[in-house]
Amino acid sequence: MNPKILRGVAVGAGYFSHFQYEAWNRLPEATLVALCNRNLTRGEEAARRHGVPKVYGIGDYERMLDEQRPDFVDIITPPETHLELVEQAAARGIAIICQKPLAPDWEGSVAVVEAARRAGVRFMVHENWRWQPWYREIRRQLDAGAIGDLFSIAVRMRMGDGWPEDAYLDRQPFFRDYPRLLIFETGVHFLDTIRFLAGEAETVFARLQKRNPAIRGEDAGQVVVGFPDGRTALLDASRYNEADCEDPRYTFGTVRLDGAQGHLELDTKGGLTLKPLGQPSRKINYTHERRGFAGDCVFALQRHFVDSMLHDRPFESTGEDYLKTVRLVEAVYESHATGRAVHLAPDPA
Numbered sequence: 001m002n003p004k005i006l007r008g009v010a011v012g013a014g015y016f017s018h019f020q021y022e023a024w025n026r027l028p029e030a031t032l033v034a035l036c037n038r039n040l041t042r043g044e045e046a047a048r049r050h051g052v053p054k055v056y057g058i059g060d061y062e063r064m065l066d067e068q069r070p071d072f073v074d075i076i077t078p079p080e081t082h083l084e085l086v087e088q089a090a091a092r093g094i095a096i097i098c099q100k101p102l103a104p105d106w107e108g109s110v111a112v113v114e115a116a117r118r119a120g121v122r123f124m125v126h127e128n129w130r131w132q133p134w135y136r137e138i139r140r141q142l143d144a145g146a147i148g149d150l151f152s153i154a155v156r157m158r159m160g161d162g163w164p165e166d167a168y169l170d171r172q173p174f175f176r177d178y179p180r181l182l183i184f185e186t187g188v189h190f191l192d193t194i195r196f197l198a199g200e201a202e203t204v205f206a207r208l209q210k211r212n213p214a215i216r217g218e219d220a221g222q223v224v225v226g227f228p229d230g231r232t233a234l235l236d237a238s239r240y241n242e243a244d245c246e247d248p249r250y251t252f253g254t255v256r257l258d259g260a261q262g263h264l265e266l267d268t269k270g271g272l273t274l275k276p277l278g279q280p281s282r283k284i285n286y287t288h289e290r291r292g293f294a295g296d297c298v299f300a301l302q303r304h305f306v307d308s309m310l311h312d313r314p315f316e317s318t319g320e321d322y323l324k325t326v327r328l329v330e331a332v333y334e335s336h337a338t339g340r341a342v343h344l345a346p347d348p349a
Contacts, residue, residue, distance in 0.1 A: 004310055006030040009068050011061060011085055012076030013037040013046035015171050019292055020076055021050035023299040030306050034068050036061050065092055072097060079103050083112050090119035097305055099126045101184060109326045113319030124305055124315040125322040129189035130196040131297040133288040134251060134266050139197060146274055147259030153198060153233040155190050157253035160242030162212055162219045181217030183332045187237055192325040194225060194233045200324065202228045204331040205341040211240035223332055243268060250294060270295060
Protein backbone atom coordinates (compact mmCIF):
# COMPACT_ATOMS: atom_id res chain seq x y z
CA MET A 1 0.00 0.00 0.00
CA ASN A 2 1.41 3.39 -0.99
CA PRO A 3 1.93 5.86 1.86
CA LYS A 4 -0.40 8.85 2.01
CA ILE A 5 0.87 11.92 0.16
CA LEU A 6 -0.66 15.18 1.37
CA ARG A 7 -1.64 17.54 -1.44
CA GLY A 8 -1.19 21.17 -0.60
CA VAL A 9 -1.60 24.62 -2.11
CA ALA A 10 0.07 27.86 -1.01
CA VAL A 11 -0.84 31.53 -1.05
CA GLY A 12 1.93 34.10 -1.34
CA ALA A 13 5.29 34.44 -3.08
CA GLY A 14 7.13 37.06 -1.03
CA TYR A 15 10.56 36.95 0.57
CA PHE A 16 9.84 34.39 3.30
CA SER A 17 7.68 32.09 1.18
CA HIS A 18 10.77 30.68 -0.53
CA PHE A 19 11.97 29.12 2.72
CA GLN A 20 8.60 27.36 2.97
CA TYR A 21 8.47 26.23 -0.65
CA GLU A 22 12.00 24.85 -0.41
CA ALA A 23 11.13 22.95 2.77
CA TRP A 24 7.97 21.44 1.24
CA ASN A 25 10.13 20.04 -1.56
CA ARG A 26 12.16 18.10 1.01
CA LEU A 27 9.13 16.44 2.58
CA PRO A 28 8.34 13.24 0.64
CA GLU A 29 4.90 12.89 2.26
CA ALA A 30 3.69 16.27 0.97
CA THR A 31 3.52 17.95 -2.41
CA LEU A 32 2.41 21.42 -3.46
CA VAL A 33 0.11 21.17 -6.46
CA ALA A 34 -0.57 24.89 -6.93
CA LEU A 35 0.08 28.37 -5.60
CA CYS A 36 -1.57 31.73 -6.00
CA ASN A 37 -0.23 35.23 -5.56
CA ARG A 38 -1.36 38.83 -5.93
CA ASN A 39 1.44 39.50 -8.42
CA LEU A 40 1.01 36.78 -11.04
CA THR A 41 4.48 37.28 -12.53
CA ARG A 42 6.11 36.82 -9.15
CA GLY A 43 3.90 33.79 -8.54
CA GLU A 44 5.02 32.24 -11.81
CA GLU A 45 8.66 32.88 -10.93
CA ALA A 46 8.18 31.16 -7.57
CA ALA A 47 6.44 28.21 -9.23
CA ARG A 48 9.30 27.72 -11.69
CA ARG A 49 11.90 28.02 -8.96
CA HIS A 50 10.24 25.46 -6.70
CA GLY A 51 8.56 23.15 -9.20
CA VAL A 52 4.95 24.01 -8.38
CA PRO A 53 2.89 22.91 -11.43
CA LYS A 54 -0.04 25.36 -11.36
CA VAL A 55 -0.29 29.11 -10.69
CA TYR A 56 -3.37 31.22 -9.96
CA GLY A 57 -3.91 34.92 -9.38
CA ILE A 58 -5.10 35.92 -5.93
CA GLY A 59 -8.56 36.63 -7.36
CA ASP A 60 -8.78 32.94 -8.24
CA TYR A 61 -7.96 31.69 -4.76
CA GLU A 62 -11.37 30.07 -4.30
CA ARG A 63 -11.20 28.54 -7.76
CA MET A 64 -7.82 27.07 -6.87
CA LEU A 65 -9.29 25.49 -3.74
CA ASP A 66 -12.26 24.08 -5.68
CA GLU A 67 -10.21 22.76 -8.61
CA GLN A 68 -7.29 21.35 -6.64
CA ARG A 69 -9.24 20.05 -3.61
CA PRO A 70 -6.10 20.08 -1.43
CA ASP A 71 -5.56 18.47 1.94
CA PHE A 72 -4.06 21.70 3.26
CA VAL A 73 -3.35 25.32 2.39
CA ASP A 74 -0.21 27.19 3.44
CA ILE A 75 -1.03 30.90 3.91
CA ILE A 76 2.09 33.06 3.51
CA THR A 77 0.56 36.51 3.04
CA PRO A 78 0.40 39.75 5.10
CA PRO A 79 -1.62 39.68 8.36
CA GLU A 80 -4.53 41.76 7.09
CA THR A 81 -5.34 39.13 4.42
CA HIS A 82 -5.48 36.09 6.69
CA LEU A 83 -9.09 36.16 7.91
CA GLU A 84 -10.67 35.98 4.47
CA LEU A 85 -8.25 33.33 3.25
CA VAL A 86 -8.81 31.22 6.36
CA GLU A 87 -12.59 31.55 6.14
CA GLN A 88 -12.65 30.39 2.53
CA ALA A 89 -10.43 27.39 3.18
CA ALA A 90 -12.24 26.49 6.40
CA ALA A 91 -15.61 26.57 4.62
CA ARG A 92 -14.29 23.80 2.36
CA GLY A 93 -12.97 21.66 5.22
CA ILE A 94 -9.32 22.23 4.28
CA ALA A 95 -6.60 22.09 6.95
CA ILE A 96 -4.68 25.34 7.33
CA ILE A 97 -1.16 26.39 8.24
CA CYS A 98 -1.03 30.17 8.62
CA GLN A 99 1.90 32.55 8.97
CA LYS A 100 2.19 34.83 11.97
CA PRO A 101 1.21 37.53 12.79
CA LEU A 102 -2.31 36.14 12.48
CA ALA A 103 -3.87 39.60 12.13
CA PRO A 104 -3.06 43.26 12.77
CA ASP A 105 -4.58 43.20 16.26
CA TRP A 106 -6.00 41.00 19.04
CA GLU A 107 -9.59 41.05 17.79
CA GLY A 108 -8.51 40.05 14.29
CA SER A 109 -6.34 37.24 15.66
CA VAL A 110 -9.26 35.85 17.64
CA ALA A 111 -11.46 36.05 14.53
CA VAL A 112 -8.94 34.04 12.50
CA VAL A 113 -8.74 31.32 15.14
CA GLU A 114 -12.53 31.29 15.58
CA ALA A 115 -13.12 30.92 11.84
CA ALA A 116 -11.12 27.70 11.82
CA ARG A 117 -12.60 26.46 15.10
CA ARG A 118 -16.20 26.98 14.03
CA ALA A 119 -15.58 25.05 10.82
CA GLY A 120 -13.89 22.22 12.71
CA VAL A 121 -10.79 22.23 10.51
CA ARG A 122 -7.23 21.62 11.63
CA PHE A 123 -5.34 24.89 12.08
CA MET A 124 -1.69 25.45 12.86
CA VAL A 125 0.23 28.71 13.20
CA HIS A 126 3.54 28.96 11.34
CA GLU A 127 5.59 30.06 14.36
CA ASN A 128 9.00 28.63 13.54
CA TRP A 129 11.22 30.15 16.27
CA ARG A 130 10.63 27.44 18.85
CA TRP A 131 11.59 24.91 16.14
CA GLN A 132 15.10 26.31 15.86
CA PRO A 133 17.34 23.37 16.87
CA TRP A 134 19.05 25.19 19.75
CA TYR A 135 15.70 25.85 21.43
CA ARG A 136 14.64 22.22 21.03
CA GLU A 137 17.95 21.21 22.64
CA ILE A 138 17.55 23.78 25.43
CA ARG A 139 14.10 22.34 26.13
CA ARG A 140 15.61 18.84 26.31
CA GLN A 141 18.30 20.06 28.71
CA LEU A 142 15.71 21.72 30.95
CA ASP A 143 13.55 18.60 30.96
CA ALA A 144 16.61 16.52 31.90
CA GLY A 145 17.29 18.80 34.87
CA ALA A 146 20.64 20.01 33.55
CA ILE A 147 20.44 23.34 35.44
CA GLY A 148 17.80 22.43 38.02
CA ASP A 149 14.83 24.71 38.62
CA LEU A 150 14.81 27.53 36.06
CA PHE A 151 15.27 31.00 37.57
CA SER A 152 15.61 33.35 34.60
CA ILE A 153 15.96 33.74 30.84
CA ALA A 154 17.85 36.66 29.30
CA VAL A 155 17.60 37.22 25.52
CA ARG A 156 19.65 39.84 23.67
CA MET A 157 18.87 40.49 19.99
CA ARG A 158 20.75 42.98 17.81
CA MET A 159 19.87 42.72 14.12
CA GLY A 160 21.50 45.86 12.68
CA ASP A 161 19.27 45.83 9.61
CA GLY A 162 17.13 48.80 10.70
CA TRP A 163 19.46 51.79 10.94
CA PRO A 164 19.91 52.95 7.28
CA GLU A 165 17.50 55.40 5.69
CA ASP A 166 16.44 52.61 3.30
CA ALA A 167 16.00 50.07 6.12
CA TYR A 168 14.10 46.88 5.20
CA LEU A 169 13.48 47.92 1.57
CA ASP A 170 15.52 45.11 0.03
CA ARG A 171 13.99 42.23 1.99
CA GLN A 172 10.68 43.22 3.60
CA PRO A 173 9.75 46.81 2.68
CA PHE A 174 6.33 46.62 4.33
CA PHE A 175 8.15 46.67 7.68
CA ARG A 176 8.68 50.41 7.21
CA ASP A 177 4.94 51.11 7.33
CA TYR A 178 4.00 48.82 10.22
CA PRO A 179 2.65 51.02 13.06
CA ARG A 180 3.92 48.31 15.42
CA LEU A 181 7.13 46.62 14.31
CA LEU A 182 9.70 45.18 16.70
CA ILE A 183 7.38 43.31 19.07
CA PHE A 184 4.55 42.69 16.59
CA GLU A 185 6.77 41.18 13.92
CA THR A 186 9.99 39.95 15.60
CA GLY A 187 9.64 40.08 19.37
CA VAL A 188 6.57 37.85 19.12
CA HIS A 189 8.92 35.00 18.14
CA PHE A 190 10.91 35.37 21.34
CA LEU A 191 7.80 35.75 23.47
CA ASP A 192 6.44 32.50 22.06
CA THR A 193 9.79 30.80 22.67
CA ILE A 194 9.85 32.10 26.25
CA ARG A 195 6.43 30.47 26.70
CA PHE A 196 7.82 27.26 25.20
CA LEU A 197 10.72 27.23 27.67
CA ALA A 198 9.19 28.74 30.82
CA GLY A 199 5.40 28.36 30.67
CA GLU A 200 2.65 30.94 31.02
CA ALA A 201 3.40 34.47 32.17
CA GLU A 202 1.78 36.45 34.96
CA THR A 203 3.02 40.01 34.34
CA VAL A 204 4.59 42.07 31.56
CA PHE A 205 6.46 45.37 31.76
CA ALA A 206 7.87 47.05 28.66
CA ARG A 207 9.63 50.15 27.37
CA LEU A 208 9.86 50.58 23.60
CA GLN A 209 11.76 53.03 21.38
CA LYS A 210 11.90 54.16 17.75
CA ARG A 211 15.50 54.80 16.72
CA ASN A 212 15.11 55.19 12.95
CA PRO A 213 12.89 58.18 12.06
CA ALA A 214 12.30 56.77 8.56
CA ILE A 215 9.94 54.03 9.83
CA ARG A 216 6.56 54.16 11.61
CA GLY A 217 6.88 51.57 14.34
CA GLU A 218 9.23 50.83 17.21
CA ASP A 219 12.57 49.17 16.46
CA ALA A 220 14.08 48.70 19.93
CA GLY A 221 12.86 47.86 23.40
CA GLN A 222 13.11 45.97 26.65
CA VAL A 223 10.46 43.60 27.97
CA VAL A 224 10.37 41.96 31.42
CA VAL A 225 8.09 38.92 31.74
CA GLY A 226 7.22 37.61 35.20
CA PHE A 227 5.96 34.14 36.07
CA PRO A 228 3.82 32.95 39.00
CA ASP A 229 6.71 31.05 40.64
CA GLY A 230 9.06 34.03 40.63
CA ARG A 231 10.93 33.25 37.42
CA THR A 232 11.72 36.17 35.13
CA ALA A 233 12.49 36.55 31.43
CA LEU A 234 14.15 39.61 29.91
CA LEU A 235 13.98 40.44 26.20
CA ASP A 236 16.45 43.18 25.22
CA ALA A 237 16.00 43.67 21.48
CA SER A 238 16.93 46.05 18.69
CA ARG A 239 16.72 45.93 14.93
CA TYR A 240 18.63 49.22 14.82
CA ASN A 241 21.94 48.48 16.52
CA GLU A 242 24.31 45.83 15.23
CA ALA A 243 25.61 42.55 16.63
CA ASP A 244 29.36 41.96 16.42
CA CYS A 245 29.12 38.59 14.68
CA GLU A 246 29.38 37.09 11.22
CA ASP A 247 25.69 36.28 10.78
CA PRO A 248 23.14 37.84 13.17
CA ARG A 249 20.33 36.07 11.30
CA TYR A 250 21.44 32.56 12.27
CA THR A 251 20.33 32.52 15.92
CA PHE A 252 19.02 36.13 15.93
CA GLY A 253 20.65 36.70 19.29
CA THR A 254 22.16 35.25 22.43
CA VAL A 255 20.35 33.60 25.33
CA ARG A 256 21.32 32.76 28.91
CA LEU A 257 19.20 30.58 31.19
CA ASP A 258 20.03 30.46 34.92
CA GLY A 259 18.88 27.72 37.24
CA ALA A 260 19.40 26.35 40.72
CA GLN A 261 22.22 24.08 39.55
CA GLY A 262 23.93 26.14 36.85
CA HIS A 263 23.29 27.89 33.55
CA LEU A 264 22.98 27.37 29.81
CA GLU A 265 24.17 29.82 27.15
CA LEU A 266 23.44 30.10 23.43
CA ASP A 267 25.87 32.02 21.22
CA THR A 268 25.36 33.59 17.79
CA LYS A 269 26.81 30.54 15.99
CA GLY A 270 24.35 28.09 17.52
CA GLY A 271 26.79 26.87 20.15
CA LEU A 272 25.34 25.76 23.47
CA THR A 273 27.35 25.73 26.70
CA LEU A 274 26.36 24.12 29.99
CA LYS A 275 28.01 25.42 33.19
CA PRO A 276 27.01 23.49 36.33
CA LEU A 277 27.62 25.37 39.58
CA GLY A 278 31.16 24.81 40.82
CA GLN A 279 32.16 22.81 37.75
CA PRO A 280 33.88 23.60 34.42
CA SER A 281 31.69 24.56 31.48
CA ARG A 282 31.25 22.15 28.60
CA LYS A 283 29.93 22.37 25.08
CA ILE A 284 26.70 20.52 24.33
CA ASN A 285 26.92 18.40 21.20
CA TYR A 286 23.73 18.51 19.16
CA THR A 287 22.81 18.77 15.48
CA HIS A 288 22.27 22.12 13.78
CA GLU A 289 23.19 23.30 10.30
CA ARG A 290 23.15 26.41 8.15
CA ARG A 291 20.38 25.29 5.86
CA GLY A 292 17.11 26.98 5.06
CA PHE A 293 16.16 29.56 7.67
CA ALA A 294 17.72 29.81 11.16
CA GLY A 295 18.93 26.26 11.61
CA ASP A 296 16.35 24.82 9.18
CA CYS A 297 13.49 25.55 11.58
CA VAL A 298 10.97 25.98 8.75
CA PHE A 299 11.60 22.40 7.66
CA ALA A 300 11.30 21.17 11.26
CA LEU A 301 7.98 22.99 11.69
CA GLN A 302 6.57 21.67 8.42
CA ARG A 303 7.84 18.16 9.30
CA HIS A 304 5.77 18.43 12.49
CA PHE A 305 2.73 19.63 10.52
CA VAL A 306 2.91 16.71 8.08
CA ASP A 307 3.51 14.09 10.78
CA SER A 308 0.64 15.48 12.84
CA MET A 309 -1.70 15.43 9.84
CA LEU A 310 -0.77 11.89 8.80
CA HIS A 311 -0.98 10.41 12.30
CA ASP A 312 -3.89 12.52 13.57
CA ARG A 313 -1.85 14.10 16.34
CA PRO A 314 -2.39 17.57 17.82
CA PHE A 315 -0.32 20.46 16.52
CA GLU A 316 2.11 22.12 18.90
CA SER A 317 1.12 25.64 17.80
CA THR A 318 -2.66 25.53 17.60
CA GLY A 319 -4.60 28.72 17.09
CA GLU A 320 -5.93 28.64 20.64
CA ASP A 321 -2.47 28.17 22.08
CA TYR A 322 -0.97 30.89 19.93
CA LEU A 323 -3.49 33.41 21.23
CA LYS A 324 -1.60 33.16 24.52
CA THR A 325 1.44 34.50 22.68
CA VAL A 326 -0.62 37.21 20.99
CA ARG A 327 -1.91 38.39 24.35
CA LEU A 328 1.71 38.80 25.49
CA VAL A 329 2.29 41.04 22.47
CA GLU A 330 -0.78 43.11 23.33
CA ALA A 331 0.35 43.33 26.97
CA VAL A 332 3.74 44.67 25.87
CA TYR A 333 2.11 47.52 23.95
CA GLU A 334 -0.33 48.22 26.78
CA SER A 335 2.51 48.37 29.30
CA HIS A 336 4.51 50.72 27.10
CA ALA A 337 1.50 52.98 26.59
CA THR A 338 0.59 53.16 30.29
CA GLY A 339 4.05 52.95 31.85
CA ARG A 340 2.81 50.21 34.16
CA ALA A 341 3.14 46.45 34.48
CA VAL A 342 0.24 44.51 32.97
CA HIS A 343 -1.17 41.60 34.96
CA LEU A 344 -2.41 38.76 32.77
CA ALA A 345 -5.55 36.77 33.43
CA PRO A 346 -5.01 33.01 33.72
CA ASP A 347 -7.00 32.32 30.53
CA PRO A 348 -6.74 34.54 27.40
CA ALA A 349 -10.29 33.67 26.35
